[in-house]
Amino acid sequence: MVPAQGVIELARSYKDTPFHHQGRQPGVGLDCVGLLACAFQAAGVPIRDRTNYPRQPIPADMLDALREHTERVPKRASWLPADVLWMHFDEPQHLALYTGRSVIHAYAQVGRVVEHRMDATWMGRVVSVWRHPGVSHE
Template sequence: MVGADPDRVVATARSWRGTPYHDHASLKGVGCDCLGLARGIWREVVGPEPFPIPPYSRDWGETGPREVLAEGVRRMMPEITASEAGPGALVLFRMKPRAITKHVGILTGNDTFLHAYERLGVVEEPLAHAWRRRIAFAFLFPQR
């Protein structure tokens, strides 16, 4: 499956490092949450967002059986298996066992990823086992 150039996705993602964390935001250098980070990378790599993101609460992923985030991403991005995911892939994390996915990151290397994390902002860090085991879905940014 062919997606956007992984080197371009990673370089774009890294250009967001240091952006402060801010719920519902998606402005490089100003503020973003994890979904806002993915949205900003999309705009730079792919183009305009295909549909508006509906409002969501901080606890949106705490209840319900539907994989709302994964379903939304599937509308825009080709899905791959977690084992196929490499640099440039968008990954969705389960923050608790048996919970629905609610956190987004971008793989920047075989053992590193970038994400927007509360109190830290956009950071790149090792994809330690504690994070790797939480990956539930993986997707490719499409070509422009």
């Protein structure tokens, strides 16, 4: 098991990395999937990364990938640090890492990896929450 804090600290270390569709190089370019793939893999959490997706993600494909690696968290009160948030803008198409108080994600609209608090606007974007079984929360 990998400590949740280890995944979060790795993701934090990627802040300010430029947004790049299908990017998988911290410090050079990441997208929302690449941020999570790099942080989880670098922490030692096994995942199979996918890069064969269009710029406008297909929600059904994202859901399939989430189901392959993670388990759905049923209630807001049970969210834990290092859970993956599946979010929507027009439709479900974005992933972020929950830290317990904030969210870390590669945000195309600002062009880089950012961390900010989970305010009401961002909470309203959450479609579902997912947890990797290889992450410990002790």
